Amino acid sequence: MTHYVDSEVARLGTVLLHRPGPELARLTPRNNDSLLFDAIPWVGRAQEEHDGFAAALRSRGVEVLYLADLLVETLAVPDARAELTDQVLRSRRLGHTLRRRVADHLTYLDPAGLADVLTAGLAHEELRIGADRPGGLVWTLMDRHDFVIDPLPNLLFTRDSSVWIGDRVGVTSLAMPARRRETTLTDAIYRYHPRFVGTEFVYHPRLEHLEGGDVLLLAPGVLAVGVGERTTPAGAERLARQVFAAGLAHTILVVPIAQERATMHLDTICTMVDVDAVLMYANVADQLSAYTVIAGADGDDLRVDGPAPFLRAAADAMDLDQLRVIDTGLDPVTAEREQWDDGNNTLALAPRLCVGYERNVETNAQLERAGIEVIAIAGSELGSGRGGPRCMSCPLVREKGGPA
Numbered sequence: 001m002t003h004y005v006d007s008e009v010a011r012l013g014t015v016l017l018h019r020p021g022p023e024l025a026r027l028t029p030r031n032n033d034s035l036l037f038d039a040i041p042w043v044g045r046a047q048e049e050h051d052g053f054a055a056a057l058r059s060r061g062v063e064v065l066y067l068a069d070l071l072v073e074t075l076a077v078p079d080a081r082a083e084l085t086d087q088v089l090r091s092r093r094l095g096h097t098l099r100r101r102v103a104d105h106l107t108y109l110d111p112a113g114l115a116d117v118l119t120a121g122l123a124h125e126e127l128r129i130g131a132d133r134p135g136g137l138v139w140t141l142m143d144r145h146d147f148v149i150d151p152l153p154n155l156l157f158t159r160d161s162s163v164w165i166g167d168r169v170g171v172t173s174l175a176m177p178a179r180r181r182e183t184t185l186t187d188a189i190y191r192y193h194p195r196f197v198g199t200e201f202v203y204h205p206r207l208e209h210l211e212g213g214d215v216l217l218l219a220p221g222v223l224a225v226g227v228g229e230r231t232t233p234a235g236a237e238r239l240a241r242q243v244f245a246a247g248l249a250h251t252i253l254v255v256p257i258a259q260e261r262a263t264m265h266l267d268t269i270c271t272m273v274d275v276d277a278v279l280m281y282a283n284v285a286d287q288l289s290a291y292t293v294i295a296g297a298d299g300d301d302l303r304v305d306g307p308a309p310f311l312r313a314a315a316d317a318m319d320l321d322q323l324r325v326i327d328t329g330l331d332p333v334t335a336e337r338e339q340w341d342d343g344n345n346t347l348a349l350a351p352r353l354c355v356g357y358e359r360n361v362e363t364n365a366q367l368e369r370a371g372i373e374v375i376a377i378a379g380s381e382l383g384s385g386r387g388g389p390r391c392m393s394c395p396l397v398r399e400k401g402g403p404a
Contacts (some may be wrong), residue, residue, distance in 0.1 A: 001195050003396045005164040006220040008272035009348040013397035016162075017054060018067040018155045020046045020382075022120040026151040046381035050156075053355070053377050053389065060349050060375075065396070067158060068115060070189045075111035080192035084118060087184050088149055097136025101127060102148060118185060121151030154179050157387045158394040159267070160230075161186040163203075163212040165223070166248040169196075170203030170239070172210050175230045180205075202242050210235035213265030213391055218272065219318040220400075221250045224290070224310075226266025228257035237293075240302055244295040251317040253290040255310055267390050271346045273354050273372045277324040278314075279363070281344050285311070285325060292317065326370045328363045345388025349375070355389040 003014070024043045032040055054064045074080045085106050089099050105127055106114060124146045129135040142148075154160075161182045163170045171187045174180050183205040190196045203210060214226035223243065225236040233254070240252040255266055269281040269288075280288075289307035296303050306313065315323045328344050344363075346354040356364055358376035367374050382392065 002167065003164060003169070003196075003199070004167045004400060005217060005395050005398045006166055006400060007217050007275075007398060009275055009351050010398040010400070011350040012057075012060075012062050012348070012395055013399065014063040014065065014395070015057060016065050016067060016070075016158050016394040016396055017050070017392060018158050019050050019054070020153075020156050021068065022116065023151040023153045023155065026121055026123075026147070027153055028145075030145070041381040043381075049378045049380070049382045050392070053382075053392065056355060056375050056377055057349070057393075060353070062349065063397075067155060067185070067189070068119065070193050070195070071115045071118070071185055072111045074189050074193045075114050077192045080188050081111070081114065084184060084188055085114070087181075088118065091149075093138070094148070095136055095138035097134065098138045098148065101129065101133060101135055101139070104128075104133075117149060119152050119155055121147045122149040123147055150178070150181070152179070152182055152185075155182055155185075156382070157213070157391040158186075159212045159387075159391050160265075161212065162190070162394055163215045164394070164396060165202055165215075165217065165243060166246075168200045168202040168246060168248065170210070170212075170215075170242075171201065171205055172203060172212050173205050173207050173235065174211055175209040175232075200246075202246055202248065203239060208232055208235040208238045210239055211265060212394065213267045213387075215239070216266060216270070216272065218253070218314055219275070221248075222253070222314075222317045223249050223251070224253040224255055224266065224270075224314065226255045226257045228266075229264045231265075237302065240293050244302075250294065252293040253310070253313055253317060254293055254304075255288060255290045257288075258284075265391075267345055269344055271344055271348070271354075271390055273326065273346060273348055273367060273370075274324070274351050276318075276320050277326060277370065277372070278311075279326045279328065279344050279346055279367065282327040285327070290314065324370070326366050326372070328360075328366070345390045346374075347389035347393050357383065357388055359383075 024041055027040050057064055124142050124144050169190055171183055190199050209232045211230040214231040216224040218224050227233050227236050236254045243249045271279050273279050288310035290310040290313040291304055291306040292313055294303050311323050346356045348354045353373045355375045357379035364374045
């Protein structure tokens, strides 16, 4: 199977999603902050909203793959099962006795049961402990509401743990402790699942922090990488080196963004909706700058120019006279509200066709006036983890946009 992505807007063929499941039901007022959710979602409604999102994609001819299904199939491969089990058991929180009990518990699970534990976690009270199988000091001192294996509610946002650049995948290095185990699952799927046999990698989780929400494929051969709360300058530099070495791009724009929750990734303030049009948060559009990075003459050092205004640098790199800019909202207050509600975080299915949350009424109206068709989906519960349609989707196949 050939997977290939070289732009944000070429017609979407295949996408990876994760339907929210029991891991969302693990969120409580005690742990939602540490697990990076701003509210406690209504799980049933979140699933309905996600099903509507997937149905909208299928209605436009997009193949939808689910991470959970791929994980179950991956865990049927003995080496994958052993590797993912070992990674969980390495946790320094467990201690010797509890580690043995967890190992015993996981041994008897079939691939579907093990996938559930790896995504939804294992609660203290769910572990089989008895007089003949004591849990040891660590288990005894745990609160009954604690997790032996933490849940991964942010798996919903499949964009962050992997990004396809050309015919190679980058499995990213997530910055927040609550999310780092996500990439072990994604990495195993790409290495062991039969669909991805032979896939080459352009990034690995062991490298510097880099998240997929910060990587925009502006055009064939041109990437923008946001650096801020999640992706570090070192991660952007490493990606540039890897991409240039593989011949996947000729220009990388490195874009500093505020290290704030509302602007955690570049795609929270800017997404593409046409080959020459971006949807941008108006409050930062004129302030956003970019450093242009190209490969050095000797093939080792990078050449860095700038900073320059982002919109100018992007147009130059994309060989355009200028980028069309569509503003979020109509006024500063509406713009701020709709940016917080992921108004900028659209997923392009083709040029001038995108998916956005229905609640961002003014932003969607702005898009329609600019000739962009918007497929509006419900997202009142999905948005509680701060992410829109782009965050919730990892494109695996888009039509080729041309040579880099």
